[in-house]
Amino acid sequence: xxxxxxxxxxxxxxxxxxxxxxxxxxxxxxxxxxxxxxxxxxxxxxxxxxxxxxxxxxxxxxxxxxxxxxxxxxxxxxxxxxxxxxxxxxxxxxxxxxxxxxxxxxxxxxxxxx
Amino acid sequence: xxxxxxxxxxxxxxxxxxxxxxxxxxxxxxxxxxxxxxxxxxxxxxxxxxxxxxxxxxxxxxxxxxxxxxxxxxxxxxxxxxxxxxxxxxxxxxxxxxxxxxxxxxxxxxxxx
Numbered sequence: 617x618x619x620x621x622x623x624x625x626x627x628x629x630x631x632x633x634x635x636x637x638x639x640x641x642x643x644x645x646x647x648x649x650x651x652x653x654x655x656x657x658x659x660x661x662x663x664x665x666x667x668x669x670x671x672x673x674x675x676x677x678x679x680x681x682x683x684x685x686x687x688x689x690x691x692x693x694x695x696x697x698x699x700x701x702x703x704x705x706x707x708x709x710x711x712x713x714x715x716x717x718x719x720x721x722x723x724x725x726x727x728x729x730x
Numbered sequence: 731x732x733x734x735x736x737x738x739x740x741x742x743x744x745x746x747x748x749x750x751x752x753x754x755x756x757x758x759x760x761x762x763x764x765x766x767x768x769x770x771x772x773x774x775x776x777x778x779x780x781x782x783x784x785x786x787x788x789x790x791x792x793x794x795x796x797x798x799x800x801x802x803x804x805x806x807x808x809x810x811x812x813x814x815x816x817x818x819x820x821x822x823x824x825x826x827x828x829x830x831x832x833x834x835x836x837x838x839x840x841x842x843x
Contacts, residue, residue, distance in 0.1 A: 718763075
């Protein structure tokens with residue numbers, strides 16, 4: 617069956633360290649993969665998109681890798697801050713043409729401790 | 731530019747009733763998608779509308795339906811509510827859909843008693 621798994625429901629790290637979140641998928645062949653951030657009581661906010669032929673994408677303190685052989689994406693936040701505390705969701709873009717849709721993982725709740 | 735607006739923000743209904751939720755996408759966005767979010771199941775795709783047509787549908791029963799108007803505003807309806815329908819319902823818009831990033835509203839928190 618198709619599955620998207622994100623590492624451990626909760627991740628606590630110390631301020632200033634690098635947070636690494638994992639997204640593994642099975643029985644999907646995504647053309648794109650996206651990462652979102654969600655704060656309590658709010659809708660997800662788009663962070664980064666990476667295509668299947670891209671190995672790495674960066675945006676400020678954020679870095680995403682995409683390994684289609686391992687069927688895995690890693691999401692890194694460097695020099696983490698308490699304001700980075702939130703739930704992070706990975707989403708796969710699957711399906712053909714106009715039937716493409718985003719399928720989300722269950723999320724990882726990140727807490728950055730001061 | 732205004733973001734995605736969902737109304738109402740909170741809603742309390744009883745079993746057997748029906749409910750209509752509203753979503754106004756970002757101006758110029760023609761694709762509107764709906765998701766259900768619960769603590770146990772996470773974000774589940776309901777359906778997507780593009781230019782007033784349902785283009786994609788998730789695995790939800792027929793009690794869940796939607797529509798899109800010519801101004802791209804969208805509504806979703808849930809009939810014969812069940813306790814398990816209690817969830818945060820999120821609407822998201824994008825220019826054309828597909829692989830594009832989504833812009834989400836803050837959602838409607840539905841509680842079914």
